[in-house]
Amino acid sequence: MSFHQEKKKHVAVCGGGLVGALNACYMARRGYKVDLYEMRPDIRTMKVVRGKSINLALSCRGREALKRVGLEDAVTKYGIPMHARMIHDLNGRRRPILYGTKDQYIMSIDRRLLNEIMLSAVEKFPDVEIHFSHKLTTCNFETGEATFENEQGHKVTKQFDLIIGCDGAYSAVRKQMMKLSRFDYQQTYIPHGYMELNIPPNSQNEFAMEINYLHIWPRNEYMMIALPNLDKSFTTTLFMPFEMFEAITTEEKLIQFFKEEFPDALPLLGQEELIKTFMSSKALPLITVKCHPYHVNNKAVLLGDAAHAMVPFYGQGMNCGMEDCIILDEILDAYENDFSKALPAYTKKRNPDAKAICDLAMYNYIEMRSKVNTTSFLIRKKLDNLLFKIFPKTWVPLYTMVSFTRIGYQEAIQRREWQDQVLTRCLTVLGITGVVGLGVMTYQLSQNYVHWSERVQNILSQFGMVY
Ligand SMILES: Cc1cc2nc3c(=O)[nH]c(=O)nc-3n(C[C@H](O)[C@H](O)[C@H](O)COP(=O)(O)OP(=O)(O)OC[C@H]3O[C@@H](n4cnc5c(N)ncnc54)[C@H](O)[C@@H]3O)c2cc1C
Numbered sequence: 001m002s003f004h005q006e007k008k009k010h011v012a013v014c015g016g017g018l019v020g021a022l023n024a025c026y027m028a029r030r031g032y033k034v035d036l037y038e039m040r041p042d043i044r045t046m047k048v049v050r051g052k053s054i055n056l057a058l059s060c061r062g063r064e065a066l067k068r069v070g071l072e073d074a075v076t077k078y079g080i081p082m083h084a085r086m087i088h089d090l091n092g093r094r095r096p097i098l099y100g101t102k103d104q105y106i107m108s109i110d111r112r113l114l115n116e117i118m119l120s121a122v123e124k125f126p127d128v129e130i131h132f133s134h135k136l137t138t139c140n141f142e143t144g145e146a147t148f149e150n151e152q153g154h155k156v157t158k159q160f161d162l163i164i165g166c167d168g169a170y171s172a173v174r175k176q177m178m179k180l181s182r183f184d185y186q187q188t189y190i191p192h193g194y195m196e197l198n199i200p201p202n203s204q205n206e207f208a209m210e211i212n213y214l215h216i217w218p219r220n221e222y223m224m225i226a227l228p229n230l231d232k233s234f235t236t237t238l239f240m241p242f243e244m245f246e247a248i249t250t251e252e253k254l255i256q257f258f259k260e261e262f263p264d265a266l267p268l269l270g271q272e273e274l275i276k277t278f279m280s281s282k283a284l285p286l287i288t289v290k291c292h293p294y295h296v297n298n299k300a301v302l303l304g305d306a307a308h309a310m311v312p313f314y315g316q317g318m319n320c321g322m323e324d325c326i327i328l329d330e331i332l333d334a335y336e337n338d339f340s341k342a343l344p345a346y347t348k349k350r351n352p353d354a355k356a357i358c359d360l361a362m363y364n365y366i367e368m369r370s371k372v373n374t375t376s377f378l379i380r381k382k383l384d385n386l387l388f389k390i391f392p393k394t395w396v397p398l399y400t401m402v403s404f405t406r407i408g409y410q411e412a413i414q415r416r417e418w419q420d421q422v423l424t425r426c427l428t429v430l431g432i433t434g435v436v437g438l439g440v441m442t443y444q445l446s447q448n449y450v451h452w453s454e455r456v457q458n459i460l461s462q463f464g465m466v467y
Pocket residue numbers: 014015016017018019020037038039040052053055056057058134135136137166167168169170171172173194237303304305306312315316317318319320321
């Protein structure tokens with residue numbers, strides 16, 4: 001090796017899910033030698049892949065991350081744009097509210113297909129190897145050694161320049177970090193669980209609802225959403241307290257519940273299919289995880305849910321994790337691949353934003369659970385869109401900043417807090433002004449009324465009529 005030729009960095013990406021597969025592309029593009037370890041078998045060869053939501057919403061941050069490794073078109077050609085939310089009320093009325101202009105839409109993407117596309121993209125890079133059915137068990141943050149166990153229980157230990165934990169909300173890499181002092185960790189399971197249902201194509205084999213919409217049934221304690229699939233079905237996710245899931249013990253109770261809470265969805269779901277799916281499924285838990293720091297020495301770093309798992313009530317978990325790949329890549333450029341400088345800088349840059357979106361997703365969950373039914377959802381969103389039209393530079397709806405820009409999550413929330421203060425003040429002033437104004441107007445009207453009624457009476461009296 002010549003004096004000037006730097007030794008090629010050798011990294012281990014642990015976890016071949018949505019963020020790990022993408023990050024492996026980023027690391028390979030940097031010219032690193034990449035070993036990607038995924039504890040599951042190759043999903044591209046599996047008939048059924050169990051796991052999280054069947055489809056998910058891809059928005060600006062995730063798209064930009066895909067774009068930078070040349071995957072945006074490969075993914076979005078299989079995506080279904082959702083230009084608006086479609087709010088379903090109890091009477092079955094559906095109200096669309098646009099997300100913004102025609103180029104401001106989120107996309108419904110099949111999770112498995114997205115993962116497969118990225119795994120296949122990884123394999124195209126030189127000096128990259130994917131090790132399926134290899135589970136990370138332990139790692140040494142002093143030496144960079146990591147041990148993986150395969151299906152036969154055989155263990156292999158290798159040494160790396162960097163261990164990148166993309167192994168999800170229940171990360172093994174993070175578990176190793178938790179043994180270290182001054183590693184902060186916090187997790188919260190929420191009382192709600194989720195269950196995925198399916199709205200199949202209708203009898204004409206067409207979509208059973210409007211296609212390019214994120215369908216939302218806000219019912220305070222319960223929420224349901226539906227995202228379209230390429231096979232003309234809708235993956236419908238019911239969010240409900242576990243107690244409620246457990247209380248629905250018979251088919252009658254289930255049908256009665258949907259008749260009361262989601263009457264328009266019941267015929268689309270199909271009673272028999274709903275019963276079959278609901279009675280054979282278990283509601284799955286939802287967790288939020290926050291931790292700090294994201295790195296250890298110059299040997300390990302966390303991305304995606306391993307670093308910041310969030311409840312799915314803002315549709316940002318994957319988008320945030322994909323944006324992590326951009327942030328780390330930019331910082332590695334800035335510090336010329338010096339991990340001892342780049343990793344602390346990554347934690348410093350990313351941790352506040354990731355915590356902010358975790359908090360926002362949780363806030364939205366609490367908000368939707370307690371205060372959001374169709375009316376309040378509609379009012380809120382229409383007011384947001386109206387103020388955005390009037391003050392496009394200053395009043396950017398929070399959902400727009402989060403989903404259609406790469407404004408830092410923390411900044412987006414700070415700007416929203418300012419908006420809330422302004423709105424509260426305006427409404428207060430309007431309220432006070434309104435009351436005062438109403439008083440003045442009433443007085444004036446009463447004066448005018450007296451004046452007006454005198455005039456009418458004078459006119460009518462001239463005709464001998466009095467009313
Ligand atoms: C119901 C629901 C709806 C959602 N909807 C959206 C949405 O609309 N938009 C959005 O942006 N996000 C959404 N999310 C969040 C999104 O699913 C996650 O943020 C995203 O999957 C995180 O990707 P990840 O790669 O970090 O983790 P994961 O997708 O969990 O992948 C982790 C990978 O690591 C592997 N692994 C785990 N442990 C090990 C180990 N020890 N060794 C090796 N491999 C290991 C796993 O097998 C897996 O393949 C939703 C989540 C849920 C639950």
